[in-house]
Every structure is written in structure tokens, then in C-alpha cells.
Amino acid sequence: MPLTTDDDIRTLLESARTIAVVGASDRANRPSYGVMRTLQAHGYRVIPVNPQITGEHVHGEFVFRDLSQLGDSIDIVDIFRNSAAAGEAVDQAIAAGAKAVWMQLGVINHEAAARAEAAGLKVVTDRCPAIELRRLAIAPVA
Template sequence: MPLTTDDEIRDLLNGARTIAMVGASDSPNRASWGVMAALQEHGYRVIPVNPRITGEHVHGEFVWRELSQIGDQIDIVDIFRRSEDVGPIVDDAITVGAKAIWMQLGVINPEAAAKAEAAGLKVVMDRCPKIEMRRLGLAKIVPDAS
């Protein structure tokens, strides 16, 4: 079952530090651009993934072609893609050892969600972390002092 309670969503967001955003855009007119900025302002490291703009930078972060190139621990894979495109992204998230899948507003794929959950990943579907952070009144994340 995807996470639905306020406590589940709060725990996931409070426990995360690094978010890979699949479908990140370099256009200020796209929702992913604004969500990425809000997540960064909140203290998350957001790593953009988009094969169309690989090698460019969005909000100061290098854009990767695919999750497997990142090489850092990914806590949440935030998906800004059509529902029918989620399956292969979940496969990649499982392969790289991500802890959770977050499907944005309007992105609903129960089969991919079940596959992620069967592999031990937490799943959020049809929600936006920017909206949830505001709604839940989450404090900014303080970076680790390492």
C-alpha cells in the first residue's frame, strides 16, 4: 500500500536527504522546476535526471541521463513522468538501492507501486512533496555536519 497517512509522509520526508528527480526540467514554466527549487530551499539535495538535457545544470546541479549514473545514495526518486513510463524508472530505482518512490500529482501506476513495495521501497503516489511539506508544516532540513 502506498504511504497515505500524515505520519508516514512526514517520516519519509524527514528521513530523506537526497532526492533524484526523474523528469526534472530546465524550464521555469514546468512544475518540476519549481518543485526542485522548493526542495532545495528546504535543505534536500535534489539531483536532476533527464536524458534530453543531460550535462546541463538545473538549480546548480548537474543533470544525469539515468539514475545509475548518479553514484550517491538516493533516498527518494521523485517521478515527473507519465504514469505509463513509471515501470522502468522503478526498476532503475530498485537497482540503485533507492529507499522510496514518489509519483507526482497525476502520476498513478499501481503495478509499478506494487513492484517497488515488493522490493522493499516505500511508495507515495499522486502527491507533491512541495505541497506535502507545506501542508505538514515541516521544518527545513539541517545538513549533516560531516
Template sequence: MPLTRDQDIAELLTSARTIAMVGASDRPDRPSFGVMKFLQSHGYRVLPVNPEITGEHIQGEFVWRELSQIGEPIDIVDIFRRSDAAGEAVDQAIAVGAKAVWMQLGVIDEAAAERAAAAGLKVVMNHCIKIEIMRLQVPSVAAAG
């Protein structure tokens, strides 16, 4: 089920390079905006997904309508949606062959987590990716090579 050991979470973050952010916002006051900026500064490529602003750009990256449009390998799907909408994002992550799903702090969907794990994806639930990178002192992707 969801990863809970610090070592497992750190390994996931260290091995990842590309993160698709479902629910990314172009509004600087939204948590997803700040987390995306942090992840980019840490060396990750972050691909924003938000059907309401498809075709626009957030922090230099084209905004996709859904995960299936991206067309390149995704290491982590970071979900910034309400818990009741997380399942759809998880199902899309499974369909595109993502390696992991990450449900942000406060996002909990046990059934979706079980589907993802059964499909072979690593799962992190109810954790902020930015907080975990800082807490676990994960080196930047650029430094990790």
C-alpha cells in the same frame, strides 16, 4: 502499498536528504523546476535526471541521464513523468537501491508501486512532494540536522 497516513509521509520526508528527480526540467514554467527549487530551499540535495538535457545544469546541479549514473545513495526518487513512463523510473529506483519512490500528483502506476513495495521501498503515489511538505509542515532538512 503506498503510504497514505500523514505520519508515515512526514517521517519519510523528515528522514530524507537526497532526492533524485526523474523528469526534471530546465524550463522555469514547468512544475518540476519550481518543485526542485522549493526542495533545494528546504535543504534537500536534488539530483536532476533527464536524458534530453544530460550534462547540463539545473539550479546548480548536474543533470544525469539515468539514476544508475548518480553513484551515491538516494533517499527518494521523485517521478515527474507520465503514468505510462513511471514504471521504468520505479524499476531504476529499485535497481539503484533507493529508499523510496514518489510519484507526483497525477502519476499513478499500481503495478510499479507493487514492485517497489515488494522490493522494500516506501511508495507515495499521486501526491505532490512540495504540497505535502507544506501541508504537513515538515521542517527544513537544515533545521532537522
């Protein structure tokens, strides 16, 4: 069952330090661009992942092709892909040893969520971490 209570979401966001953004964009008019900036401003290390702009930089961070390239521990994988494509990102998150997957607003893939939960990951669907940080008044990461 995906995390839905304020307490569960707060605990996840307060315990996280590193967030990979799958579908990160280098275009200012894209939601992932603004969310990545908000997460960075809140103190998270944010790693952009997007095969179309691999090797470039977004908000000062190197863009990786996929999660298997990271090598660092990932607390949350924030997925900016359509619902059908979210399954691949979830499978990569499981393989990379992420602790949680977060499917953005409008991203709902029940099968992928079930796979993540079966693998021991926490799951959030159809929400935005930037909105939740403000809504729950979560203090910046120290």
C-alpha cells in the same frame, strides 16, 4: 500499500536528505522546475535526471541521464513522468538502491508501485512533496 497517512509521509520527508528528480526540467514554466527549487530551499540535496538535457545544469546541479549514473545513495526518487513511463523510473530506482519512490500528482502506476514495495521501497503516489512539506509544516532539513 502506498504511504497515505500524514505520519508516514512526514516520517519519509523528515528522514530523507537526497532526492533524485526524474523528469527534471530546465524550463521555469514546468512543475518539476519549481518543485526542485522548493526541495532545495528546504535543505534537500536534489539531483536532476533527464536524458534530454544530460550534462546541463538545473538550479546549479548537474543533470544525469538516468539513476544508474548517480553512484550516491538516494533517499527518494521523485517521478515527473506520465503514469505509463513511471514504471521504468521505478525499476531504475529499485536497481539504484533507492529507499523510496514518489510518483507526482496524476502519476499512478499500480504495477510499478507493487514492484517497488516488493523490493522493499516505500511508495507515495499521486502527491507532490513540495505541497506535502507546506501542508504538514515540515521544518527544513538540517
